[in-house]
Amino acid sequence: MRDRKALRASVVFCRHGATDYHPDRFYEEGEGPSLSPEGLAQAEALARWFTRAPKSVEALYVSPTLRTRQTAVPVERVLGLRAMPVPELAERSVGQWNGRLVDEVKRDDLEGWKRWKADPLGFAPPDGESLAMFGRRVETSLDDLMSRHAGGVLVAVTHVGTIRAALCAALGCPLEQGKRLVIEPGSVTRVDYTTSWPNLVFLGIQPT
DSSP: OOOGGGEEEEEEEEEOOOBOOOTTBOOOSSSOOOBOHHHHHHHHHHHHHHHHOSSOOOEEEEOSSHHHHHHHHHHHHHHTOOOEEOGGGSOOOOGGGTTOBHHHHHHHOHHHHHHHHHOTTTOOOTTSOOHHHHHHHHHHHHHHHHHTSTTEEEEEEEOHHHHHHHHHHHHTOOGGGGGGSOOOTTOEEEEEEESSOEEEEEEEEOOO
């Protein structure tokens, strides 16, 4: 049985619901797209899941994009909490590639694309973040949020890349292997962070 005194915080990560965004287009920075009808239904399913969750949630945090805020709305209603925006929970920025299709990037910046593939951890697109920079940003942000809720439970409504970065840090696996972790839209993942090591409790559950 785990020692409750050793718990730093329990974090429930929620990926935003589905959008109609093209799967080969990098998300633009800022508001971004809204949820599709499927995504709105996934957000409601997330809210229903929290009505059955056994743990009491202390705080609800959200990446400040439209799709994450929309996902958080029904969760706010169920938890009776206001979602607090945290810019550091945003998806990785790819700078000048934001909002562009992969084929457009390959056409206009083939050398950069080759470097992206050859050095997935260290390469930063023009005006963007490297994967290593992104990982440090996410890890630092989570450390700060957990310090505010010692021994408690917090919810973070965020993005696939952010959740993968958090999980790689928790599990001690290379960031560039995070793409192997399947985090579907509208899914929940929980990590219990203890004073010894993080414990992955469940991964990528899609409530219905």
